[in-house]
Amino acid sequence: MPEHFDTLETRDPEQRERDLMVALPRQLAHAKTNAPGFSRILAAVDPSAVTSRAALAKLPVTRKSELKELQQALPPLGGLNAIPIGKFKHLFVSPGQIYEPEGFGADWWRSGRALFAAGVRAGDLAINTFGYHFTPAGSLMETGVHAIGCAVVPTGVGQTDMQVATIAELQANVFIGTPSFLKLIVEKADELKVDLTCLKKAVVGAEYLPPALRKAMGERGIRVLQNYGTADLGLVAYESAAMEGMILNEGLLLEIVRPGTGDPVPAGEVGEVVITTFNHDYPLIRFATGDLSAVMPGVSPCGRTNTRIRGWMGRADQTTKVRGLFVHPRQVAEIVKRHAAIGKARLVVDNAGGQDRMVLHCELAGGPNDAMMKSIAESIRDVTKLRGEVAYAAVGSLANDGKVIEDTRKYE
Numbered sequence: 274m275p276e277h278f279d280t281l282e283t284r285d286p287e288q289r290e291r292d293l294m295v296a297l298p299r300q301l302a303h304a305k306t307n308a309p310g311f312s313r314i315l316a317a318v319d320p321s322a323v324t325s326r327a328a329l330a331k332l333p334v335t336r337k338s339e340l341k342e343l344q345q346a347l348p349p350l351g352g353l354n355a356i357p358i359g360k361f362k363h364l365f366v367s368p369g370q371i372y373e374p375e376g377f378g379a380d381w382w383r384s385g386r387a388l389f390a391a392g393v394r395a396g397d398l399a400i401n402t403f404g405y406h407f408t409p410a411g412s413l414m415e416t417g418v419h420a421i422g423c424a425v426v427p428t429g430v431g432q433t434d435m436q437v438a439t440i441a442e443l444q445a446n447v448f449i450g451t452p453s454f455l456k457l458i459v460e461k462a463d464e465l466k467v468d469l470t471c472l473k474k475a476v477v478g479a480e481y482l483p484p485a486l487r488k489a490m491g492e493r494g495i496r497v498l499q500n501y502g503t504a505d506l507g508l509v510a511y512e513s514a515a516m517e518g519m520i521l522n523e524g525l526l527l528e529i530v531r532p533g534t535g536d537p538v539p540a541g542e543v544g545e546v547v548i549t550t551f552n553h554d555y556p557l558i559r560f561a562t563g564d565l566s567a568v569m570p571g572v573s574p575c576g577r578t579n580t581r582i583r584g585w586m587g588r589a590d591q592t593t594k595v596r597g598l599f600v601h602p603r604q605v606a607e608i609v610k611r612h613a614a615i616g617k618a619r620l621v622v623d624n625a626g627g628q629d630r631m632v633l634h635c636e637l638a639g640g641p642n643d644a645m646m647k648s649i650a651e652s653i654r655d656v657t658k659l660r661g662e663v664a665y666a667a668v669g670s671l672a673n674d675g676k677v678i679e680d681t682r683k684y685e
């Protein structure tokens with residue numbers, strides 16, 4: 274029985290990188306020519322010159338948080354689609370309201386690899402409890418199951434009694450859905466005294482997987498592996514049986530950038546996940562997800578050689594309101610850029626004494642001096658229009674958690 278979905282997963286990492294850099298300028302040219310939104314975004318870009326990560330990092334970032342505004346300005350998809358709306362298979366609707374397309378073609382969302390890595394094989398029967406109405410999660414996972422060669426029971430979420438009966442009567446051996454709903458189904462089966470020992474594999478996502486839940490399911494004979502995806506990009510990364518980080522999906526180019534900017538962070542530092550896809554229908558270029566993660570060193574013991582990330586580590590959009598004004602991560606980045614001595618900074622907001630206070634903690638090369646601290650304080654005032662204090666932090670002392678703004682205010 275094969276251990277990998279295909280040979281792309283086990284390529285030499287240097288070969289994969291060369292392949293990406295050959296495909297990148299072609300995808301940029303395709304997007305610029307065929308997607309009106311990217312014709313505008315990439316207006317000043319020569320696609321043929323973008324053949325390296327350094328060149329890619331100079332391109333504008335398109336943020337998930339901007340999609341609603343983009344779609345309202347150029348309905349219905351913000352001009353990010355490179356084929357006419359009528360040629361898509363589905364148009365989904367996420368809260369917001371934001372529209373996401375799905376095209377024709379096998380495994381359009383690229384979820385097959387994640388399911389295969391979780392042990393799903395041809396002939397299995399999968400119960401898919403992700404939603405099938407409006408949002409794309411149900412279809413996203415179903416297309417991957419079909420790519421492997423399995424049947425799907427499209428249950429969607431809810432009706433736990435019926436879910437339990439369906440699993441037991443059809444002897445489904447694969448669960449797909451959220452970790453919390455898996456827990457609900459198993460608990461309902463216990464309550465109803467229904468035997469669910471047929472269930473052996475669970476592929477979960479969309480929320481945090483508690484280690485205690487994974488352990489409890491394992492004790493029942495259900496191996497639980499998780500994945501990470503978005504309604505715009507599809508399946509981004511997934512766990513394998515090695516359970517050492519999440520493996521980046523093939524056909525994606527990953528960057529981890531400092532929140533509020535498009536600037537890549539050093540390897541291992543937590544930052545915002547930015548993805549460039551090679552999907553010709555919906556060619557997202559430097560798409561900032563708003564999610565935090567970090568690259569892990571080395572390759573997975575399972576033999577898959579693509580980049581590993583630490584999974585979902587929180588949200589990158591740490592915008593907060595201080596004394597009536599919004600303060601954004603990009604403003605912190607602007608302050609840092611004005612002072613070469615600042616290596617890393619974190620703006621901490623508290624309300625000690627009952628009033629909002631901002632303190633910018635800065636890792637400073639060579640240590641602090643009064644003139645420098647005064648100059649940084651002036652930059653805080655200039656950029657945010659608010660007064661803020663400056664605190665010295667030794668190089669390497671600020672936590673590697675991707676936080677640029679930390680709001681510690683407490684309210685009685």
